[in-house]
Every structure is written in structure tokens, then in C-alpha cells.
Amino acid sequence: MTRRPLRPLARILKARAEGGNPDAIEAENLRLRHEEMRDKARARAEGRLVVLGAMFFLAFATVGGRMGVLAASESSEPQVSAGGNPIIGTRADIVDRNGRILATNLETHSLYAHPQDIQNAEAAARGLVEIFPELKYEDLYELFTGDRRFDWIRREISPEQMQAVHEIGDPGLLFGPREMRLYPNGSVAAHILGGASYGTEGVSSAEVIGVAGVEKYFDNYLRDPANEGAPLELSVDLTVQAAVERVLQGGMTLMNAKGAAATVMNVHTGEVIALASLPDFDPNKRPVPPPGDRDDSPLFNRAMQGVYELGSVFKIFTAAQAIEAGLVSPSTMIDTKGPFYWGRFPIRDSHRMPDEMSVFEVVTESSNVGTARIAQMIGVTRQQEFLRTLGLLDPTTVEMVEAPTARPLLPPNWSELSTITISYGHGLSVSQLHIAQAYASLLNGGTRVTPTLVRRTGAPVVGERVVSEQTSRVAREMLRGVVTGGTASLADVPGYEVGGKTGTADKPTPRGGYYDDRVIASFASIFPASDPEYVLVVTLDEPMISILDEPRRTAGFTAAPLGAELIRRVAPLLGMRPDVETSVPLGVSLTAQ
Template identity: 40%
Template sequence: MTLPGLWKMRRAAAVGAGNGGIVVEGSRKAVGGRGQSRVFMAMAVLFGIYAAIGGRLVQLGLAEDEVVNLPESRPTASRPDLVDRNGEVLATDIKTASLFAEPRRIVDVDEAIEKLLTVLPDLEYEQTYRRLSSDAGFVWLRRQLSPRQQSEILALGVPGLGFRTEKRRFYPGGSTVSHVLGLVDVDNKGIAGIEKYVDNQGLADLQALGLAAPGTLEPVQLSLDLRVQYILQDELTQAMERFKAIAAGGVVLNARTGEVVAMVSLPDYDPNNPYNALEKDRLNRMSAGVFEMGSTFKLFTTSMALDSGLVDINDKFDASRPLRMGGFTIRDFHGKGRVLSVPEIFIYSSNIGTAKMADVVGIEGHREFLKRIGLLDRMSTELPEVAHPTEPSTWKKINSVTISFGHGVATTPLQTATAAAAMLNGGKLIPPTFLPRTEEEANAIAEQVISEETSAQVRYLFRYNTEKGSGRRAEVPGYYVGTKTGTAEKVVNGRYSNDTRFNTFIASFPANNPDYIVFVVLDEPKPEKPGTSATSGVTNAPLAGNIIRRAAPLLGVKPDFGHESEALLVSYQ
């Protein structure tokens, strides 16, 4: 027997002995064959599995993504810049990111919301959960994010979130011009103020036609002067805090053109974050609120009496005793108890004397005059927010009497300032405008409502009131200021209250030939110190004087210290 054969026999015997039996070579070969078959089967199964996975990957790779209807950036949402009379930008478009989600791709809704809340803490959990749990392909989560918010959300790494670039309106001055400029919605459409006016002038149609692309819209210039606007807001804010008023407002009006140079109503809001814009106390009081103007209405009663020809500036009226009429008693606030001339009635703000002048003209003539100067009709201007004045349904003598000194008719402060300008600028009623207007253009649309002679007499009375009457605290050396105060009692629980007032004040400068009218109001001012007064001469007169002192040089009105500053009555006869 050969050595290899012997070695095989010994190995087989050893294996058999270890297993307690004899193993032959043929049996071992059969077992080995079955093992190889199992290996081949396992390999085939694994190959099949990998082939199926590979095929699915190929299928997914070749399949088109599900179409999601994402909103496209629309150039039609562009708006023109709004600029002031000096070219300073008041409103402009900027690019901003808006956050959206594809709910079908959100892996864990709860986790996604928890992460988003770290960046957007005011996100409503339940509403967001419903949106992200839906089968929608697209949902908005937050429009108009700040760059910082966008960066922080990107850092969260939440799948299924994305951003779209949109247009956002930005107001560099914040709240400074809020009530005039108005607002836009999230789609950049004007919904208030000049923004809405611009849309109504054709911008909305251009957007609908796709013709309002970026760079194709010229800026819209306004009549406002941002510098004067800031001064007006600043002075009103200080006065409101000083006298603890619940509201304040003011307008600076060009007496020759009707241009609104500045207009403010407080409390205001920030149009960049207008969360409180619809609150009741944020009303634009200057054009959308109506109020009884108190003694400033004596300006119109006096102008009416003088222009009627029935009253001369040298006439006198007995104001020694109260008037009793229809169960009412008409008294003077600080009565002199004697006969007063027309200038004295004006500077002492006599209710009795003013009522008697209105009685000379008569009820019909009184109403006709107020209607002629625009105080009984809705004012026409660019702002959509304009209120309609109120008046008695039927005018009786008692109505005419109380209206003569500012109770019974409620008007807007802006239209009151407009009518006052007509009394002082030579008798021309010029509709107010927030757009640039030349003096020639103003004269073309002006309506002569009183004579130039009457207007000159009213200017004299205005200056006289600053020198001798209740407007002394509004005096600004070199600017020859003319004034009229108004302290109206407000109606509380159906009755006029002695302690709740609406203070108004009209100023003109230069008084001998006014370029500008300043009209300011304080709603429910309180005495600065116990025992002191809170009448218009105390609260509003210094306010108007401060505005004139700061704004006049910016408006190009040069001070004049070389002439006699006392009131001078000019005769046209």
C-alpha cells in the first residue's frame, strides 16, 4: 500500500473513533456536495435582494419629482417709492424671505415645530401642527422674515422647510409718517393712506397686467417735508406727555397752495410692524376723526359777520349779562361784564359777543357760510380716511348760537385748518393736498369765499390776539405769529363736562401775509401742576410756538426783526 493511501486510512479511522463510528470516504463526499448547494442558494438570495434594491434605486432616480405648486416671485407686486418734497425716501420695496413647508416631507412634525418655536416663539402650535400634518404639498408658515430669522431657521436643519423671496414694504422713518403713508398687506397691496391712493390711481391695474416690474415705476413725490414732520411729531409727543393727554395731533399747511407739509396723529403705529394699527386709539384724528372745535370756530363766526357787511370791525356788542335761550344759559369763561368791541370779543373769546354777531347774520346765513367754506361737507383729498362732518338735522336759533362758538358742529382738524387758511390767505379756499402743487395751480382751483378786505381784518385780529389775548405763549420773535385758541368741553355721558376738554389752536406766520398755518390739538389735557390751568392758551399755544420756532427756518421763512411787530389794520376802502 502506498503512503498516501495509508495516510487516508489512518485519518478516517481517527475520525471514526472520535465519533463513535466508522466513516467511509463516499459518505463525506455526499455531505460536502449538499453544503456547496446551500452556499450557492444563499448567494442567489442575497444577489436577488441587492438586485431588487438596486432596481428600486434606479426607478426612484428615473422618476420625476412630485410637482409642488410653490408661489412664484411676482414682479407685479412691486410698488413705487414714496418720497418727500426733498426726495427723502418715505417708503420703498425691499427683498425678504417667506417661510413655507412641504408637509409630505416633514419627518417628525412635533420635532419640527419645537425647533421652529426657538426662532419664532409666537408661532401658533396647534395651527402649525394641523398644517404640517396635512397632505398638502405646500403651506405658508410665516411671511416676510428678517434676515436673522431666515439664517436661524436654516441652521435648524429641518427637512421639508423652504424659503421664497418676496417684496416687502419698508418705511425708513418708522412711525414718523405712519398715518399719512398708510399700510400695505402681505401681498404688497395698499390698504390705507397714500399707499391705497397710489393703488387706486392705476398701480393695481398695472400689477394685474404685469406691467409694474421693478425699476419701471417712477417715485411718487409727496408734499410732506420729512424734517418738519419729525419736528411736529416730536413736539406733539412732548406736549402729550407733559399734559398727560390721551391723544394729540397737528398739521402744518401751506396757506398759499393747500399743500400739507406735515401731519401727525398720536398715538400712532409703526407701519413696519403694524400689529396695533387697528386699535381704536390709533385712529387718524386729523382727517378721520370729527370733533367740536370750540372757540377756534369764533374765527369763522367773526369772518362771517365782517364779510356779510352787517357787522363792522369797530362795532360793539353788550356782553355784560349771560344769554338765556331755550332753557340754556350762555356765559363767558372769563367774562369782562361790559360792552365789547369786535376785536375785544375776539381776543377775550367772548361767547356772548360771538353769539350776538351770529344772530345778526341769521340762521340761514350762518349755515350757508359754514357750507361755503367747506366745514359741513366731506373734505376732498388724496387720503381715503376722511370723515364726514356732523351738524344738527334742523338748525334752530339755539343751534346757531352754540355753533358760533364751536359747539354743535363737529369737523375734522384738517378741514378746520383748511378753512382757517382761507380766512387768512386773502379769502381763497384751496382743497388740501398731499402732493406737490404750485401757487399757480392752487389759484386755478381756489374758490373765493370771503373778500380780501375781510381777510386782512381777520389777519389783524389774529395778530392782535397774540399780542393782547390768549395766544401770547405762541409768540416767536421775528416771525410775527397770529393765533386763535379753542378750549371745547367734551360730552361725557350725554352732557358737557367742565373737567374734560378738547383743546385746539390755530397759528399763522407771518401773520401779516401768512405762508403757513399750524393747527394743533390735545385731547383731554390735564393741568401740569395742581391749581394751574389746562386751557388751550396754556397747553397748545407754547406747543405751536415751538413748532414754528423749529420749522420756520427749514421752510425758508426768514425772520424779520426790522419792522414794527404790532398788529396793523389795513383798509382796502
């Protein structure tokens, strides 16, 4: 904009020439300049007022619109959006192979005290003792009147107990939310699950951690939020597991045994369908390990942690290896005249045997002498290699934290004498799970399987070959012969074609040597023998029954009939129909009236 001059030279000269006043021209131009400035300022102010008015209008319109939305919507309590507590996180469920809950979480509360806020120490202590009888009034009163600022009263309380504490009405008794691990089936599968406890604790949360079994082995998986709560699927069948434990408990009581264990495994996949150990415990209230021998503790897993000399169940390994190596055939005659001496050590049979028997008869009649002579043909090195191939010389890789501790006990000097005694199950201590793995690998067609507690999907992975299909078939026929006409005749179950081997081993003393009247009785079996699907191993610790006033401890009278009852109960639960021939023709028939 061109600024108006106050004293234009042309007008000033003209005014002087005409006798006018040049100052009047300057005053007029100054007035006009002020009017222009006033008009510009007014226009600027009017524009600002319009913009400010528009802004106020938009602000009031926004507030009014939001108020209208709130008025038209349902009222609700405001919720705070915040990240999860760093201590507590939902632990994933554990389910069986059919999706049934084995372990889950339950929301509960803890009870703690701020002694400095307790208003009536005597009344609070008496009220808590009435609610929790295991607490002592003297201890609570001393706590409430002492100098401590914080102490736990109970880590877990029920809703009913929480309400009862509320009714005491003392502000020094406070509650904190937390999750607890719940095992809805009680003691069923206790040794598999292991149990859980609290790690890091706060007044409003607690970290649930696994302490044993699969709970501890899969602790990182179960706590990992990246899994989005996906459950851990085990290979165990809850129905079969419960049936096995029930029958095993009855058998242990009937046989007056100190303990018992049983394992059911799929021979093709290595999946553990059931694994039971007695005595057991309730993982909801996991006990403290008692002092003394760990074998006496209910926490001790006899099926996996217990390594024992299992006796004659090993004889099928010796016979199968000799057949596979071409050293013998099932009909080869073996000198079984006893006793058989190796140096000054005699090898004897449990009862009188013929002087000569076939390899088939050596297994079915359970001859120690015959098995020892077959082992001599095999030799030390080849026996070690074969047993290692079956997984009998190393800890199992099953998914439990206790598995590495179940290391087989090998002879310090694997001599020819060791080879002889190991051939019939003495001198090498293994767990029941080792035997289940070895039987499955030998008898499923001859391919090695690895035991697992995790449900496998898809086609089974074929392991390395341990024996030929022909040798595996011959071994199955031998075990079937043991049941139909040998030492395990009480294990026969009509319709399920059971094949198996009994084993009775003297129990070692803590100071060396063996007890005269204590044994470990075992029965290792497959069913059906012609085309096996499952392997069952059952073990009794120090069984004894009386027959005609005579004590009987051998597996043929104790473990074998218990194994038969287990198969009779669980085979239908596994979807297996008995193959029983009927003498009554099926279908419609005419009868004379």
C-alpha cells in the first residue's frame, strides 16, 4: 500500500503561489491517514471476532454432541486400561489325549495381616482360630501385638473363609487376589503331573511354578504368554489312568505288597497311555518328603525313578538277540542240566528242569541255566550293544524332570559272569519304563520307539531297526507261549491274546547281598501278541500271598494275575474288542414248534 505523503511538494508550491496555508494541507493529509488506519484496524478486529466466534461455536458443538452421546448410551463403570501384573500370569491348562482337564487354575485369595492396624488383637486372634483350627491363638496374638509390619496368615482361602474373616471386621486383616493350581481329579496321575507351588509372592499376586513331573519339565511353556493359553496335551488317557490305579491299588492290597507300579504304552508311537505308582499323593496338597528311605515316600515314582533288577523279563532279549545273530533258532536244543558253574559261581533254576530244552522252551519255562548258555554264545560286547540299542543302558528321555535321575545301574566290570547274570535279569538295574520301551521296540516289528508323555499327531515316526520283523514275530510267539503254557498261565485273558514274561528278582539289601524273603515281582506283556498295539508292565514290591498255607512271592502267582486283571479292565477302554469265538451260531434260526 502506498503511504499518503503529508506535505506533497506540488500542492505546497501551488498553495504558496496562490497565497494559501501549506499547514492546512498537512493537517488534511494527516486526518485522512488516521482515518485509513482506523478503518484497517476495525476490519482486522472484526475478522478476529468472527474467527473467535467460530471456534467457540465448534467447541460448544463438540461438548454438546458428546453429552448427547453419553445421555443416549447405557451407563457403565469406568475401567482402567493397564498392563498385566508382572508376577501373576495365567498358567496354561494340562489336558489328557481327549482334552479332559488334568490341571487348571482357580481364582482365590490370600489372607495377610498388618499388625500395626489391628484394632483388637485378642478378638482377631480368636476369630481366626475359629475359622482356621490349625492356627494357634498364642502365635497369632503374639504376632498382632508385636513389632512386625506384615505377615502371611494363609496363602489360600476359600470364599466361605474369606466371608468369615470379613465378619471379624478388623481393618488389619487384608486379602490379596491370586491364582492357585487345581488338580480336579485328585491323586489320579499324581506322579505324572508332579505338582506346583508359589514362587515370587506379593500381597496381590503370586507366581505359580512347577515343582515336579511335567509341571516342572514344561514350566516355561505353561507360563509363556506367547502360547496364548494353549493347553499342554499329554498322551495319557484319563479313563485308562484311573482304571489302572484302581486295579493296581486292589492288587497291591491283595498281594500284601509294599508298593506297586504299572505302565501302559503304545508299541508303535511310544506314547505313555497310563503310568501309575503306589503309594501316591494328592498334588493339591503335595506332602513334604519324609525322612528315611526315599522308596517309602509317596512322592517316589516307582515306575520311572525306581531302578531294580527285574529278573526273567530279560530272558526274551537274550533269546531274540541270539536268533537275530543266527546263533540259534527257536527249536535249537540247549543244555539245561544244572547247576551250571562259572568258576565258583553256580547258576541254578528255581525248580527242576529237563537236561535239555529248546530255545522256545527255555523262554517259556524260564530256565536260568539255558539262558546263561545262550548268553555265552552272544558274548560281552554284542550283549552290551544290543541292550544299548533297546535303550536299557541310558536314562529315558521321557518328559519329566525326574527322568535323568533314573540312570540304569550297570556292573562296574562287565565280565562274562555279568553277561550271564544279566541275561536272566540280575546284575543290571533298570526302571519299569525302560522295560516298557525295550519290549515295545523288540515286539512292534523290530523298530525302536522313544517313550513320551506328549500326545503325538500324524503318522508314527519309524525309529532305527533293532531286530528283523521275523525275529520280532518269533519273540512274540515265545511270549505267547509263556502265557498259554509257561510260567505266566495266570495272565491269560480270553479274547486279547496276551503274550508276556514274568520276572522274580531277589531284593538287594542296603549293605549288599539279597534278602531271602523279599522280591520284586514283574510281568511285562503285550496284547494282542500276533499284532501288538500296547505293552503293559506291572511291578510289585515285596508281594506275598498264601496258597494252601504256603507263602507265594513269585511273579507267576502275584504280578501275572494282576497284569491279567489290568488288561481285562483297560483293553475295552482302549477301544479293543475281544476276539472270542462263540459256539452259538449267529443270525436267525428256525426252531420246531
